[in-house]
Each structure stands twice: as C-alpha cells, then as structure tokens.
Amino acid sequence: MPLFAAAAKHLHARRTTLRAVALCAGMVLAQAVSAAPAAxxxxxxxxxxxxxxxxxxxxxxxxxxxxxxxxxxxxxxxxxxxxxxxxxxxxxxxxxxxxxxxxxxxxxxxxxxGAQNNNALLLPQGSTVQQVVDLKGRRVAVAKGSSGHYLLLAALRQAGLSPREVKIAYASPIDAQNAFASGHLDAWAVWYPFVGQATAHGARVLVDGSAWPExxxxxxxxxxxxxxxxxxxxxxxxxxxxxxxxxxxxxxxxxxxxxxxxxxxxxxxxxxxxxxxxxxxxxxxxxxxxxxxxxxxxxxxxxxxxxxxxxxxxxxxxxxxxxxxxxxx
CATH class of the missing domain: 3.40.190.10 (Periplasmic binding protein-like II)
Incomplete structure (x- = not known):
C-alpha cells in the first residue's frame, strides 16, 4: 500500500505541475496575441x-x-x-x-x-477650338467636384470666362467618355488614364494642369x-x-x-x-x-x-x- 500511495501522490503532483505549465503557456500565448498590433x-x-x-x-x-x-x-x-x-x-x-x-x-x-499633368481639358478630333476662350457657349463635360472640375474652373477663370458662359454637363468619366467619343461634347475635363485613352483615338489636349500646381x-x-x-x-x-x-x-x-x-x-x-x-x-x-x-x-x-x-x-x-x-x- 505505501508503494501505491507514493505512486499516486507522485502522479498527482506531476499532473498539477503539467496543469500549471499549461496555464502559464496559455497566459504567455494570450499576452502575445493581445500584444500583437491590430491591422x-x-x-x-x-x-x-x-x-x-x-x-x-x-x-x-x-x-x-x-x-x-x-x-x-x-x-x-x-x-x-x-x-x-x-x-x-x-x-x-x-x-x-x-x-x-x-x-x-x-x-x-x-x-x-507632382501630378499636375494628370488632368487635362480635351478636345475631340477635328475641333476648331484653339484656346479656352473659344469654349464660350459650348458643351463641356466634367465629373462634378473632381480634380478635373477644378481644372475646368481655373482654365475658364484664366481665360476670362464665367462657368455660366459655357454649357457644363456633369457626368462620370465613363458616361462622358462615351458622349465624347460619339461627338456629343465640345470638350471634356478629365484625368489619366482617360486622357491617354482619348488622345490615342485622336483627341487633343487644350490645356493640362501644369499651370496650376494645386x-x-x-x-x-x-x-x-x-x-x-x-x-x-x-x-x-x-x-x-x-x-x-x-x-x-x-x-x-x-x-x-x-x-x-x-x-x-x-x-x-x-x-x-x-x-x-x-x-x-x-x-x-x-x-x-x-x-x-x-x-x-x-x-x-x-x-x-x-x-x-x-x-x-x-x-x-x-x-x-x-x-x-x-x-x-
């Protein structure tokens, strides 16, 4: 009996030690997880x-x-x-x-x-417009409240035109792209990659953003x-x-x-x-x-x-x- 009692006592002590080790390991792991920064x-x-x-x-x-x-x-x-x-x-x-x-x-x-030239005011192939002032009374598309919109306002102001002296059509780049390609617009204020896609099909840049660092x-x-x-x-x-x-x-x-x-x-x-x-x-x-x-x-x-x-x-x-x-x- 003493032999079995001693063995049982030893087994109990070993289990207690293992539980303590496991508990400590769990606490360390939990601390490590909690210390890891959230994405x-x-x-x-x-x-x-x-x-x-x-x-x-x-x-x-x-x-x-x-x-x-x-x-x-x-x-x-x-x-x-x-x-x-x-x-x-x-x-x-x-x-x-x-x-x-x-x-x-x-x-x-x-x-x-450094992205001043990313925006441009485009003219369709065959346009007779030579300068911004020539846009008076013409239809110009732009995405409302965009960087292209600011370029259009700045270019008109520099040319002495009020925005009310041109026919501004607010349109998303995709919608304006289709209207521009089908000849329904006299000009389009937009940014790359739309500028590059349009000029590859004959469009001409009237002005870009190089004059306006903002x-x-x-x-x-x-x-x-x-x-x-x-x-x-x-x-x-x-x-x-x-x-x-x-x-x-x-x-x-x-x-x-x-x-x-x-x-x-x-x-x-x-x-x-x-x-x-x-x-x-x-x-x-x-x-x-x-x-x-x-x-x-x-x-x-x-x-x-x-x-x-x-x-x-x-x-x-x-x-x-x-x-x-x-x-x-």
Missing amino acids: LRVGDQSGLVQTLLQAAGEAQTPTLPLSWHPFPAGPALLEALSAGAVDVGVVGNAPPVFAQAGGFDIRIIGVAD TGLNFTVASGQALADPQRARQLGELMVRLARAQAWATAHPDAWAQALAGSTRLPLELVREMLAHQHLRYVPIDPSIIALQQRLADAFAAERLIPKPLQVEQVFDSRFNSLLPQPD
Whole structure:
C-alpha cells in the first residue's frame, strides 16, 4: 500500500505541475496575441496603394500589419474614414474639400506632389477650338467636384470666362467618355488614364494642369478616431514612412512600376507608361505653401456654390508626421 500511495501522490503532483505549465503557456500565448498590433485598415482605390507598397518592397511587416478595403472613388473612401470603418486612405485633391464641407472627421496627414499633368481639358478630333476662350457657349463635360472640375474652373477663370458662359454637363468619366467619343461634347475635363485613352483615338489636349500646381496634389487622409489612438497613430507614422519610400522607388524606377501597375489595373502597359510619364510624385512636408494651394480649390468650389460655405482648409491638415519623411538630398 505505501508503494501505491507514493505512486499516486507522485502522479498527482506531476499532473498539477503539467496543469500549471499549461496555464502559464496559455497566459504567455494570450499576452502575445493581445500584444500583437491590430491591422491598420487601409482604404484603397483600384488597389493602387497596395500595389505600390508591394512593388517597392514596402508591404506589411510584423510591426505594421495592413488590411485592405477597396473603394470605387475618393468620396466613398472619405465617408468610410469619417465613420470609422477604415483608418487611412489616399485620395486626390478635391474629395477632402467636400469631406470637410460635410463635417467629416478626417485629417490630411501626408501630401504627394507632382501630378499636375494628370488632368487635362480635351478636345475631340477635328475641333476648331484653339484656346479656352473659344469654349464660350459650348458643351463641356466634367465629373462634378473632381480634380478635373477644378481644372475646368481655373482654365475658364484664366481665360476670362464665367462657368455660366459655357454649357457644363456633369457626368462620370465613363458616361462622358462615351458622349465624347460619339461627338456629343465640345470638350471634356478629365484625368489619366482617360486622357491617354482619348488622345490615342485622336483627341487633343487644350490645356493640362501644369499651370496650376494645386492640381498635382494627392493626399494621405486618416480618420480622427485613428489619430486619437496612440497605437494607430504610431502605425500611421510608419505607413507614412513606407509610402514615401515606395513613391520614391516608383519615381526612380518608372518601368518596373509601370509593369506592376499595369498588372494590377489591367490597363495596357503603354498607356500606363504614358500616364506615369506625366507624373513625378514625391512626398513633401505639410507646410503653409501646400495649405495655400488646397485653399485655392476650396475657394473655387465655394465661389461656384458647390460647397455650402467657404472653408479654412488648414483645419483638416495634421503635420505631426512631417519629421518622419525622408529628407531631400
């Protein structure tokens, strides 16, 4: 009996030890899981940001896991940001103006400059128009509240024309593309890749955005909720560093970037190469000059009553990540 009692006691002690070891292991695993950062939710249009980071070798790391959420256009992405459905995304210059006018809880945390030539005012093949003033009384299509819309307003203003002196037809790029190709429009304000597709079929560029530097800005925009969370804010800072490095890589390696982008978007490689030849994007600090450029957009849209009242755009800029950007050589 003593032998069996001793064996039983030993077995009980061993089981107790194993349970303690298992409990400790479970606690360590739970702590490790809880310590792992939650994925930063990135809103993406046409997979462009994801493709850029992957092509540049700046895709997610253990310290910056990313989850990707597709959106058809900037306004929908910013609405999701304001609602807290995503944390960050990249959009053009016009959507933040309308988001701010709508009271959206968003902040511009990064700026890429150098896409001025991405927008153009196009004329159909055979058009007799030689300068912008010749558009008086003619039918011009544009997507309302877009970067192309701002280019049209700026070009008309420079030519001494009021928007009411031309017949502006608001249409999505796809609808306008069909109307333009069938000869129902005298001009079309739009951006790449639609510019390249139209010029390949005989359209002519009347003006592009080169005279208006404000048309060349792309914005990285974060939700107010994400910026208020310390862990999310740290992730946003790391994302800004990676985006800046990735964009620098893309600008320095246009052919490799064109092939990656063509594969992602399924656009013809030559069209993508042409589009990228009109862009020289680089991330720049948020400073008064950048804010002043964006103010021009807001003022133009307010003057045409496209937004209900004038805005002070500096209210939606957040420059906390400026110091993380690579310094120019």
